[in-house]
Amino acid sequence: xxxxxxxxxxxxxxxxxxxxxxxxxxxxxxxxxxxxxxxxxxxxxxxxxxxxxxxxxxxxxxxxxxxxxxxxxxxxxxxxxxxxxxxxxxxxxxxxxxxxxxxxxxxxxxxxxxxxxxxxxxxxxxxxxxxxxxxxxxxxxxxxxxxxxxxxxxxxxxxxxxxxxxxxxxxxxxxxxxxxxxxxxxxxxxxxxxxxxxxxx
Numbered sequence: 001x002x003x004x005x006x007x008x009x010x011x012x013x014x015x016x017x018x019x020x021x022x023x024x025x026x027x028x029x030x031x032x033x034x035x036x037x038x039x040x041x042x043x044x045x046x047x048x049x050x051x052x053x054x055x056x057x058x059x060x061x062x063x064x065x066x067x068x069x070x071x072x073x074x075x076x077x078x079x080x081x082x083x084x085x086x087x088x089x090x091x092x093x094x095x096x097x098x099x100x101x102x103x104x105x106x107x108x109x110x111x112x113x114x115x116x117x118x119x120x121x122x123x124x125x126x127x128x129x130x131x132x133x134x135x136x137x138x139x140x141x142x143x144x145x146x147x148x149x150x151x152x153x154x155x156x157x158x159x160x161x162x163x164x165x166x167x168x169x170x171x172x173x174x175x176x177x178x179x180x181x182x183x184x185x186x187x188x189x190x191x192x193x194x195x196x197x198x199x200x201x
Contacts, residue, residue: 013042022061029065034073034120044149048156059153063146070123070141077127085128089121097125106136111179113144116172
């Protein structure tokens with residue numbers, strides 16, 4: 001049933017939002033960051049294929065709409081608190097998301113913004129968990145969403161339709177690999193810094 005609903009929504013987005021161009025992409029990106037289940041990629045990719053010269057504009061539009069929509073998600077979480085999170089995900093997942101925030105802080109939002117992790121869960125959670133650094137929230141959202149959408153747009157601009165199979169098959173795994181590599185580098189850097197500090201008190 002859930003798959004049928006997703007398929008129906010994807011069909012709706014392609015039928016009604018793709019013809020709208022930039023406004024349709026912005027609307028979807030805004031909605032997906034706070035309450036809608038269909039990612040902006042569903043409109044970003046077709047638009048970029050239809051007009052490769054405008055792909056970077058579409059990437060920027062998806063980024064801007066998504067970051068602005070994230071602020072709505074934050075407000076929803078701020079107003080609704082933990083109960084609103086429990087309406088969209090189970091208690092065990094809420095606890096897992098809270099653990100990500102405790103471990104990674106703001107970067108939990110940035111990781112969700114770049115990877116297949118549902119971004120709206122983390123925008124709403126940011127408000128529900130009373131994340132106070134709104135400026136940082138916007139910055140990491142812009143970095144994560146921008147890296148994701150601009151990479152997709154650039155690949156399509158450069159390689160066109162032949163790159164679609166790579167995006168569909170490997171792009172999500174690539175985002176996870178990039179985040180994992182960044183985490184390893186960060187941990188190694190922190191440990192190296194601590195060792196140097198201990199050697200030079």
